[in-house]
Amino acid sequence: MKKMSETKEKLLQVGFDLIWDSSYGSVSVDDICKRAGINKGSFYHFFPSKADLVVEAYDAYWQQKRPDMDRIFSPQVPPLQRIHNLCQAIYADQHEKAEKYGHVCGCPFASVGSEVATVDEKIRAKSEQLMSWKRKYFESTIADAIREGSVTVKDPVVAARTLESLLLGMLVEARVQNDLKVLETMESTIMDFIGAKTVGV
C-alpha cells in the first residue's frame, strides 16, 4: 500500500474520532477541519463529500485494527481463550475512549450506521460490510470450539450471528446508558450463551 498524505491521514483520524464520539449529524466539516488544523479546501481536495470521508475513515480504521483482531483470533489460541481476549480488548478499548471523551462511545459502525442507514446508502453499506467481516472471526472461533467439544451450541453460522447481535446490543446499551458496567458482564454472558463448558483464563 502506497503511503498516504499526512493531511489526508489526519483528516481521516480526526473525523473518525469526532464522529464516533458524538454523531454524524452533529459534527460538521468545519469542526473536523478546525480540530485537524487543516483548511476546508484541503478537505474537499481529498474527499468529494463528508459522507465519503466517513466511508474511507471506516476502512482505514478497520485496516488499522486488523492486526489486533488477527492476533486475538489466531487459530493458535484456544477458541474460548479467543473470546476471553476479545472481551478484554473491547472493554479496554471502551474504557480508554470513555476516559478520553467523558462518555461511553459504543461501536462506531453501529452508532453511525444506524444513524444514517436510511439516509446515506454508501455509509450504510460500509457499516454492514465491516460488521459482517467481524462476524467471520466469530464463525471460525465457534466452529473450532464445537470441534474441540468445549461448547454446547451446534450451528457456528447461526451462533456467530446471534453472538454478533448480542455484542452489538450490549455496546449500544452501554452507550445509551453511558455506563461501562453493562460491559463488565459481557464475557460471562457470552460464555453462557454459547454454552461454554470450561471458562478458560
Added chain:
Amino acid sequence: MKKMSETKEKLLQVGFDLIWDSSYGSVSVDDICKRAGINKGSFYHFFPSKADLVVEAYDAYWQQKRPDMDRIFSPQVPPLQRIHNLCQAIYADQHEKAEKYGHVCGCPFASVGSEVATVDEKIRAKSEQLMSWKRKYFESTIADAIREGSVTVKDPVVAARTLESLLLGMLVEARVQNDLKVLETMESTIMDFIGAKTVGV
C-alpha cells in the same frame, strides 16, 4: 389525562415518525412543520426546543403502546406464549414500517438514543428510561417461566438484561442491513437463549 391540542398531537406524531425513519440530525424543525402543515411559530409555542419535542414524543409513543404491551405480557398468558406474541408483534410492526417508508427502521429509542447519547442528555436519559421499562416485562416473564419450569435459565434479572441486549442488537442489525430477514429468526434465537423446553404456539 386531559385532552391534548390537536396541533401538538400532530407535531408529536409527525416528528416521531420522521425522526424514527431517518434520524434526529437529518430532520429539521422546518421538515416537521411542513409535513404536519403547521407553522413554525406554533411549534415553538408548544415545545421549547427540537430536543424537547423528541422527549415528549417518546413519552407519548410509549403511552400509546402500553396497552398493547400489557396485553402481550398479561400474566394470564403462559410465559413462553408472551414471548411468542412479542416476537410476532415486533415483526409485524417492523414489516409495516418497512413497507410504509421503504426501509427497516429498527428500534426508535435505540437509534436516536445512540445517535444523540453523547450530545443531548435529556434525550439520552429518556431513551434509557424507556428501554429499562421494557426490560421489566422481560423480567417478570422469565421469572414466571422459571417458576413453571419451562426454561433452563436461572436468574430472571440477568436473563432479562441479556434478552434486551439481544433484541436490541437484532433490531439495530436489521436497520443497518435494511433486511427483515434478521428478524425472522428472532423467536427461535430467543427461545434457544432462555433454554425454552417447549415452544408454545
Added chain:
DNA sequence: AAAAGAGTTGACCGGTCAGTCAAGCCGTGC
C-alpha cells in the same frame, strides 16, 4: 361586550451548513 388568554401566523434573525473556487505555493523533472 369587553377583557383575557390560548393558539396562530409568517416574516425575520444571526449563525452555520456542505461545498466551491481562483489564486498561490512548492517540490520535481527537464
Added chain:
DNA sequence: GCACGGCTTGACTGACCGGTCAACTCTTTT
C-alpha cells in the same frame, strides 16, 4: 530557470439551521 501538477489557502456562496417575535384570531369567562 522554467514549466508542470499535487497540494494549500481562505474568502465566498446560497441554502438552511434552530429559534424569536410582534401582531393577529379565536374562544372562553365575566
